[in-house]
Amino acid sequence: MCPKIVDKKLKRQQLVKAAVSVFSERGFKGTSMEEVSLRAGIGKGTIYEYFGSKEDLFYACFDWFMKMTIDQAAEALKECAGSEEKLRTAARVWTEVVIRYIDFCPIPLEVWAMASTGSDNERFSTSLKEMYASFRTSIEEMLREGQSSGEFRRDMDVTAIAIMLVSAFDGVLLQSLFDRSIHISSYMNSFLDVLVRGMKPDLFEG
Amino acid sequence: MCPKIVDKKLKRQQLVKAAVSVFSERGFKGTSMEEVSLRAGIGKGTIYEYFGSKEDLFYACFDWFMKMTIDQAAEALKECAGSEEKLRTAARVWTEVVIRYIDFCPIPLEVWAMASTGSDNERFSTSLKEMYASFRTSIEEMLREGQSSGEFRRDMDVTAIAIMLVSAFDGVLLQSLFDRSIHISSYMNSFLDVLVRGMKPDLFEG
């Protein structure tokens, strides 16, 4: 008469949480649906009530990671005033995410690997491209804003800087994974010091 | 007395070549030994005459990629004079390798993913760490040389710059994989223009 009332949204989230931890530890192919179900404390078959396939589940995990990152960045950038401050804030947020969620960082790495191989992973490469485009555009805007305001010199290739900054951000994620003793926070700052100096207008220009 | 005479070294190399192309397309787990054997034009069992396991074969592929990169860099750096030139040359070599071998770049990516998950891949994470340490040290040396010669300012964090540069290099590899339309060469140059400016001593210092 009255089927069991279940908060499917909530259960789905819990399932993703369990899956994230397993995928992070074992990688996509190394993870079995059975282990996910055990970690989540539910039956193996039940996963398929929430996700159509292992890939769907994995995609949800990646999606969680992406959204979490974007949210944190948006939140932090809301209150920033100057361009340089924004840039440094973006770097700080990314650093914090990497440090805080380092255990789950194998997931985006795995997605990179999946997107770069195989042709049937349209979904992953599309998401990745969108995310990158979005990040890059954000950075570009910051830089352009800085140019308008006179904070940054006008003769620099904004797109290039943006792309390379995003690259550097990805790179520190990678290195943090293999060598967790690296203090990416201070490195990132020292690096930005130099880079920002290179972006400042010449003093005598004015 | 007179068994079939075969150049095992050469055949091994050809096998690695075939394996590199399959692993690049399908990833480690997605690659079957059968497909490698077909691509190499040999029998499935023959692979095991040259490599003890699928993992061994994959490691050989990664090793090939690593050595190839290092060799090209060493070759190019031999004739460089100034520190900035060295830095730019290193960037150029990396860019060229990425462009030229973009189809095989999924392999280091896969290795990154393997090294970050699972604990039974000691070999891969060790190699990776060594390679990173070596790259970082090379860059550090260039920077320090520049400091000694007065090309670069003394108050910058050499280690931080080195780590972040290596990160940026890795990052462009990643982005190139997902968006092959990116002109990493020019981006890399523009980026270095800015960074190097930030590393130059203040004019009025002297």
Add this chain to the structure above:
Amino acid sequence: MCPKIVDKKLKRQQLVKAAVSVFSERGFKGTSMEEVSLRAGIGKGTIYEYFGSKEDLFYACFDWFMKMTIDQAAEALKECAGSEEKLRTAARVWTEVVIRYIDFCPIPLEVWAMASTGSDNERFSTSLKEMYASFRTSIEEMLREGQSSGEFRRDMDVTAIAIMLVSAFDGVLLQSLFDRSIHISSYMNSFLDVLVRGMKPDLFEG
């Protein structure tokens, strides 16, 4: 909430039954899990729901044979009075088991072979040794009982007789396997007639 309900114990037993018949026909190495699954009328993968490996399955088959033999012997010996009667009953039970289960006797033979070669079959050799020790001890007890009661002479080497009797029992199993026309039952009796006569005290002793 209501998964498929299966009597796993029962199904496990049925699986062992099927496996016993295949292993008997083809030997351990000659048996494929596929054939076992076909004989059992289930899918190949299903076997692994019940047994962790082929060796586990085989061990279960041997275990079944051992336990069955021991049970039958214990049952029959319960009602025996005299020592000679016990001895003859033990012989009869063994004979009956051999005749009745002759088709499955290759299994203990295979275990013998496995236990005598290779060092990674600890489990099998341990079980075998335990079983032999148990059999030998039982026989020894019968003989000693007979000595106490005056049925058997005191100057015989009880351990030696016990060991040799167990050996003879094994031996008839072997010969029955290769030549099924042998009437082991009557041979066993005739043999015991002679042996028992040799074990009786000299008439004039009293």
Add this chain to the structure above:
Amino acid sequence: MCPKIVDKKLKRQQLVKAAVSVFSERGFKGTSMEEVSLRAGIGKGTIYEYFGSKEDLFYACFDWFMKMTIDQAAEALKECAGSEEKLRTAARVWTEVVIRYIDFCPIPLEVWAMASTGSDNERFSTSLKEMYASFRTSIEEMLREGQSSGEFRRDMDVTAIAIMLVSAFDGVLLQSLFDRSIHISSYMNSFLDVLVRGMKPDLFEG
């Protein structure tokens, strides 16, 4: 002009010797032709110059064991006078063979296992049957001789005793394999003491 002169007989024997040791350690299926060739110090393909198949090679090993046993028995029995002495000599020879060649005894065991399973091992079961028939007949003859000479009583089932004795001999081989601490020699003697007493005519018969 003049092909290398090789003593094929000798080389064949050396090959069998190597094969015997490997088969004994690893069993038939567990032995690879490669390991045999290594142990024999020759090329893998060379084995096939001397034996048509792995089974042929194994058969040769078994044949070596059989012939060796028979030869030793024949040699020892040549000089025996009385029936009991012959019986005891046969037992002693068997015991010595088992002790001396215990490391190679897995081979007849393996043959038993092969002959009892599979239908395509005609050769092995035929040889086994012949060997058993021969052994049994020899024992029977000894017993009958003893009956004729008055050493043994006439009312015993000679065939039964012979079969059971052969069984007991096989059995001690088995037990020696699993428990090498057993002193089969003394056990065999003690056992024969009892059995022979049971075979002696009643004193007052005469």
Add this chain to the structure above:
DNA sequence: TATGAATGAGGGTTCATTCAT
């Protein structure tokens, strides 16, 4: 005659997915 590189059929095992309950 001797060799060992090459082969490919075969087998144990895993696991995403299905479906009866």
Add this chain to the structure above:
DNA sequence: AATGAATGAACCCTCATTCAT
């Protein structure tokens, strides 16, 4: 809605045998 027993395709690896040299 939830479950877990069942499945079978897929895959890594072994190894007896062949054959070019």
